[in-house]
Amino acid sequence: MIQVSSLTKIFSSGTKALDELDLNVKDGEIFALLGPNGAGKTTTIRILSTLSGFDSGQVIVAGHDVDRNPEKVREAIGVVAQQTGIDYFLTGRENLVLQGHMYRMKKTDIQARVKELAHYFELEDSLDRLVATYSGGMRRKLDIATALIHRPTLVFLDEPTLGLDIKSRKNLWTYVEKMNRELGLTILLTTHYLEEADKLAQRVAIINAGKIRITGTPDELKNTIHGDAVVLSFEQQDHATAAFAYTMKSEPEIKDTLWQGNKLHLYVANGAESIPKIALVASQQGLTIKSLALSRPTLDDVFLKYTGSSLTEAKEDTGDEWWKQWAGKGGGNWNKKWANDAEESTGEAETTVQETQQHMTTTNDSEKDEGAQPPATPTTDTPAKSGGGSPWSPAEMEAWWKQQGGQPQWPTEGGGATPPPEKKD
Amino acid sequence: MLADTWYLFGKYMRITIRMPWWSLFTLLQPLIWLVIFGQLFKNMSQLPGFPTGSYVDFFVPGVLIMTVLFGSSWSGVSLLREITAGAVDKMLVAPVSRVAIVLSRVLHSAVQVLVQTLIILAVALGLGAATSVNPVYIAMAMLIIFLLGVGFAALSNGFAILLQREEPLVMIGNLMTLPLMFFSTALMPKNFMPDWIHYVALVNPINYAVEAVRAVLVGTPDFALYSKGLLVLAIFAAATLAWAVNAFNSLRD
Numbered sequence: 001m002i003q004v005s006s007l008t009k010i011f012s013s014g015t016k017a018l019d020e021l022d023l024n025v026k027d028g029e030i031f032a033l034l035g036p037n038g039a040g041k042t043t044t045i046r047i048l049s050t051l052s053g054f055d056s057g058q059v060i061v062a063g064h065d066v067d068r069n070p071e072k073v074r075e076a077i078g079v080v081a082q083q084t085g086i087d088y089f090l091t092g093r094e095n096l097v098l099q100g101h102m103y104r105m106k107k108t109d110i111q112a113r114v115k116e117l118a119h120y121f122e123l124e125d126s127l128d129r130l131v132a133t134y135s136g137g138m139r140r141k142l143d144i145a146t147a148l149i150h151r152p153t154l155v156f157l158d159e160p161t162l163g164l165d166i167k168s169r170k171n172l173w174t175y176v177e178k179m180n181r182e183l184g185l186t187i188l189l190t191t192h193y194l195e196e197a198d199k200l201a202q203r204v205a206i207i208n209a210g211k212i213r214i215t216g217t218p219d220e221l222k223n224t225i226h227g228d229a230v231v232l233s234f235e236q237q238d239h240a241t242a243a244f245a246y247t248m249k250s251e252p253e254i255k256d257t258l259w260q261g262n263k264l265h266l267y268v269a270n271g272a273e274s275i276p277k278i279a280l281v282a283s284q285q286g287l288t289i290k291s292l293a294l295s296r297p298t299l300d301d302v303f304l305k306y307t308g309s310s311l312t313e314a315k316e317d318t319g320d321e322w323w324k325q326w327a328g329k330g331g332g333n334w335n336k337k338w339a340n341d342a343e344e345s346t347g348e349a350e351t352t353v354q355e356t357q358q359h360m361t362t363t364n365d366s367e368k369d370e371g372a373q374p375p376a377t378p379t380t381d382t383p384a385k386s387g388g389g390s391p392w393s394p395a396e397m398e399a400w401w402k403q404q405g406g407q408p409q410w411p412t413e414g415g416g417a418t419p420p421p422e423k424k425d
Numbered sequence: 426m427l428a429d430t431w432y433l434f435g436k437y438m439r440i441t442i443r444m445p446w447w448s449l450f451t452l453l454q455p456l457i458w459l460v461i462f463g464q465l466f467k468n469m470s471q472l473p474g475f476p477t478g479s480y481v482d483f484f485v486p487g488v489l490i491m492t493v494l495f496g497s498s499w500s501g502v503s504l505l506r507e508i509t510a511g512a513v514d515k516m517l518v519a520p521v522s523r524v525a526i527v528l529s530r531v532l533h534s535a536v537q538v539l540v541q542t543l544i545i546l547a548v549a550l551g552l553g554a555a556t557s558v559n560p561v562y563i564a565m566a567m568l569i570i571f572l573l574g575v576g577f578a579a580l581s582n583g584f585a586i587l588l589q590r591e592e593p594l595v596m597i598g599n600l601m602t603l604p605l606m607f608f609s610t611a612l613m614p615k616n617f618m619p620d621w622i623h624y625v626a627l628v629n630p631i632n633y634a635v636e637a638v639r640a641v642l643v644g645t646p647d648f649a650l651y652s653k654g655l656l657v658l659a660i661f662a663a664a665t666l667a668w669a670v671n672a673f674n675s676l677r678d
Contacts, residue, residue, distance in 0.1 A: 049518050074520040083511030089440045101432040102519040146515075 001027050001154055001186045002048060007057035009043055009210075017043045018054070019210040025188055025203075030180050032201035033190040034299075036307060040210040041190035042082065045158045048188070049079045062154050075103070078147035078155040082162060084139050088132040092123055092142050095131060096149060103150035110149070117145040121175065137168030144175065148183075155179070157189040161196060169196075176200055194299045204299070206306045213306035218299055225297035225305055227255060228271030230278060233263045233290045244285050248278070258304055262290075265301065426522035433516075433529035441537060448537060455492040455545050459484070462612065463552070476614050477643060478555070485549045485556050486638040487611030489542045489566070490631060493573050494602040496538035500530060500578040501585030501594050527670045530582055535574035542570050562641040565651065572658040573634045576665045577601065583669035586676055605631045610639075633657040 002025035009018040018040050025031045033041050046052040048061050050070040059066045062076035086095045093114060100110035118124045121141040131139060140160065147155060157176065161169040177200065179185045191197055197204045198218045205215040214221060234241050237259065245264050249257045253274060256267040268274040271294040282289050441448060463481045470480045477483040507513050516526055546563070550556065557563070584597050606612075608625045609632035615623065626632040637654025640647040 051514055051517055071520050074518060077518070079515070079518040081511045081514055083509070083514075085511035085513075085515035087436065087440065087512065089443055090436065094436075094439070098432060098436055099515075099519070102429070102516060102521045104428070104520070 001025050001062060002188065003058075003060040004044075004048070005058050007044075007047065007054055007059060009040075009047060009052070009054040017210055018047075021057070021207075021210060021212055023205065023212060023215075025186065028180070028184055028186055029202045030176065030187045030189065030200050032197035032204045033188065033207050034192065034194065034197045034204055034303065035190075035207035036192060039207045039307075041192075041207060042158055043210075044207070045079070045081075045156050045188070045190060049077055049156055050074055075150070076153055078150070078152035080140075080144050080147045080155065080157045080160060082158045084143045086131055086139065086143050086146060089130060091130055092118070092127045092134070095142060096127075096146055099146040099149045105150060113149055113151075117148060121145050135168075136164055137171060140164065140168070140172060141175070144179075148179075148185075152185070154186045154188070157187060159190055159192070161191070161193065173200060194303055198299045206303060208307040214302075221299060221302040222297050225267060225301050227267055227269040227297075229295050229297050229301055230266045230268055230271050230275060231263050231293045231295065232266070232278070232282070233292075235262070235288065235290055237262050240285065240287055244282060244287055247281065247285075253277075256305075260300075267297070267301070426525050426528075429522045429525035430529045430532065433521075433525055434532050437529060437533035438536070441533070448541065451496050452492070452541055452544060454495055455488050455541075456548060458491060459488045459545065459549060459552070462488070466612070472617075474614075474616050481549070481552065481554045482556060482643055483614065483639075484612065485546070485554045486566075486635050486642055487609075488549065489545060489570060489638055490573065490609075490611055490635050491606065492542045492545050493538045493570050493634075494577060494606065494631070496541050497534045497574045497578040498581050498598040498602050499595075500534040501581035501583070501598075502591055504530060504582050504585045505589070505591055505594065523674055524670050527579070527582060527673045528666070531575050531578040531666060531669070534578035534581075535571050538574040539567055539571055542567070556642045557646075562646060565641045566638045569634050569637045569651075569654060569658055572655075572662040573630065575662040576630060576658065579662070579665035579669040583665065583672045586669070586672040605629055608632065609635050611635045630657060630661040633661075 002023060004021060004023040007018050007021040007023075008016070010016050021040070021044065023044070033044060035041050043052065047054050047059060048066065050066050050073050053067075061073045064072040064076070066073050087098075090098070096114045096117065097110055100113060105113070114127075118127050121144065123138065123141060123145065126134065126138060131142065134142065144155075144157070144160070160176070161172055164172065173196070176187060176189070180187055189196075189200065201218065203215060203217055204221060206213045206221070214224065216224075241264065245257050245259065248254045248264075248266055254266050254268055256265075258265045266274070266278065275292065275294060279289065279292065459481075462484055466480045466484070468480075469475060470478060470483070475483070504513070513526070517523075546556070550558065580601060581594070581598060585594050588594050588597070608622055608629050610618075610626065611631070615626075618626070633654040637651045637658070640650040640654065
C-alpha cells in the first residue's frame with residue numbers, strides 16, 4: 001500500500017527532517033509510526049498525503065507516485081490530521097456533506113454515506129448540532145468520519161488520540177480496530193503513546209531523527225531486547241538512588257539501566273538470578289526498595305533502546321539534563337563526558353536537579369492516568385563489557401567503589417566518603 | 426472547479442449567516458464616517474468649484490467604497506485561522522481544485538461587502554442623500570463594488586499566505602486602505618487636490634472605483650468615466666486574484 005524508499009526532506013531552515021527514510025506498509029494492516037515529537041512523524045504523513053514536497057527519494061502511495069500523480073493518491077486516501085480541521089460553526093452533517101462534495105461524490109451517494117458513517121460512529125443524535133457543541137471525543141470521531149466519506153482504502157491517523165481523556169481514547173481504539181477489521185482499511189497511524197502502538201498496530205516502526213530505527217511486530221521488537229527487565233521502585237529519587245543506579249550501570253551483568261519516574265529499570269540476561277544480588281547491593285547502600293518486579297521487556301524498553309541513543313533530538317525530555325547534572329558533580333568517565341556541565345556553578349546545577357525531579361514526578365503521575373508514556377529518562381550508555389556475565393560479590397563491589405575515587409559515593413560503615421551534596425530547597 | 430467553488434462558497438456564506446452580528450459590526454465604522462464626515466465637511470460644498478450641491482451627495486460613493494475596503498481587507502485573517510486550524514490541509518488532501526479554495530473565499534468576501542454597501546446606501550438615502558435610486562445605476566455601481574471587493578480580498582489572502590502571520594497582515598491591511606482612501610476623490614473633489622496627489626490617484630484603483638460609482642449614482646450619469654473605471658477594476662480584480670491563487674499554489678512546503 002505504501003512504498004517509501006530513501007525519502008529525504010530538508011526544511012528551508014536547513015534541518016534534515018527526514019533522512020533516507022524507508023517504509024513499507026502492506027495492504028490491510030495497521031501500521032504505527034512511533035517516535036518522540038520532532039522525530040519526523042508528521043512530516044512523513046504530510047509527504048505521503050501529498051501536502052508536502054520532498055527533496056529526494058521515491059514515494060508510492062496506493063499504487064501511485066505522490067509526486068507525479070497526486071490527484072490519484074488523494075482519491076485513495078483519507079487523512080485525519082492532528083488539528084481536526086472540521087468547521088465548528090457547521091453541524092456534523094454539514095461537515096460530512098461538504099467533505100463529500102470536495103470528493104465530487106453524487107448527492108444521493110453522499111446522503112447514504114453520511115447515514116452510514118453517522119451510524120458507524122454513533123453520531124446520529126448529534127448530527128444536526130453545531131460541532132462547537134461537541135466533546136473532544138465526538139469531534140475526533142466526526143473528523144475520522146469525514147476522512148472516510150469517499151471510501152478510501154488507506155487512512156492516515158496523525159496522533160489520533162492526542163489530548164483525549166482515557167475513556168475517549170479507549171473508545172477510539174475500538175473504532176480504529178473495527179475500521180481495519182470490518183472495512184478492510186489499511187491504517188497508518190503515528191503516535192507517541194507506546195501503549196497505543198502496542199495495542200493497535202500489527203507492525204510498528206520506531207522513528208527518530210528522521211530515520212526508521214527498526215520495524216517489526218510489537219513482539220519482534222520486544223525480542224530485540226535480550227533478557228529481562230527488573231524494575232525497582234523507590235520512595236523517591238535522590239542522590240542515594242542515583243548513586244545506586246550508577247553502581248548498577250557499571251556492572252557487566254547489567255546491560256542497561258534507565259529511570260522512569262521513581263522506577264529504575266535494569267536489563268539483565270537472567271532476571272531471576274540477578275534479583276538477589278541487586279537487592280543485596282541496595283540494602284548495603286541503605287536503600288529501601290518499595291517494590292521489585294521482573295518482567296519481559298515492553299515496547300517502552302524497545303523505544304528507549306532505539307531512540308535513547310540520540311538524546312539530543314529528544315529535547316522534550318529533560319531527563320538527560322538530570323543525568324548530566326549528577327555526572328557533573330562526580331568525576332571519572334562522567335566528568336570527561338560532560339566536561340561542560342562540570343564547569344557550571346554548583347548552585348545552578350542543584351536547582352536544575354530539583355526542577356528535573358519535579359518534572360519526573362509529574363511524568364510519573366500522568367503515566368498512571370494515561371498509560372504508557374515516552375520515557376522521562378533516557379538510557380545511559382552501556383559501559384564496555386569485558387567478558388561480562390560473571391556474578392559479583394559484595395566485596396568485589398566495595399572494592400570497585402573505592403577504586404572509583406571521585407565517583408559518586410555514599411555513606412558506608414566506616415567508609416567516611418562524602419555523599420553527593422544534598423539538594424537545597 | 427466551479428462546483429468546488431460553489432460548495433466552499435456555500436460553506437462560508439452559511440457560517441456568515443450564522444453570525445450576522447459580526448457582519449453588522451463591520452458596518453458600524455462606515456456608518457460613523459458617513460455621519461461624522463457628512464457633518465464635518467458640510468460647509469465645504471459652499472466653496473467655489475465644488476461639484477455637487479451638498480457634501481453628503483458627494484461623499485456617499487466614498488463611504489460605499491470605504492465599506493468595501495473595511496469589509497474585504499481582512500479576508501486573509503480568517504484564511505490564516507483556517508490554516509492554523511487544519512481546515513486548509515483538510516481541503517488540500519482532497520482532490521479539490523486549488524483555485525476554488527481561494528476563489529470561494531474571495532467571492533464570499535465580495536458578496537458580503539455587496540450586502541453591506543447596499544445597507545449603507547439605504548441609510549444614506551434615509552439621511553437625505555440625493556443619489557440615484559435607479560436600480561440599473563445601483564446595479565452598475567454594485568458591479569464596481571464587487572470587483573473592488575474581489576481585488577482587496579484577493580490582496581488580503583495573498584498577503585496572508587506570504588506573511589503567514591496576523592500582525593503584519595493587519596498592518597498591511599491598514600496600509601492598503603486608509604492612505605489609498607485619501608489618495609482618491611472619496612473625500613475631496615479632484616480640483617481641490619494638490620497636483621502630486623492627483624498623480625498618485627491615477628494609479629490608485631480605489632480612485633477609479635470612487636469615480637465610477639459617483640459617475641452613475643451622483644448627478645448626470647457619465648458612462649465614459651464609468652467604463653474607464655470598470656475596465657481598470659476588472660483588470661485589478663483579475664490580476665490580484667491570479668496573484669493570490671499563485672501564492673496559494675506555492676504554499677506547499
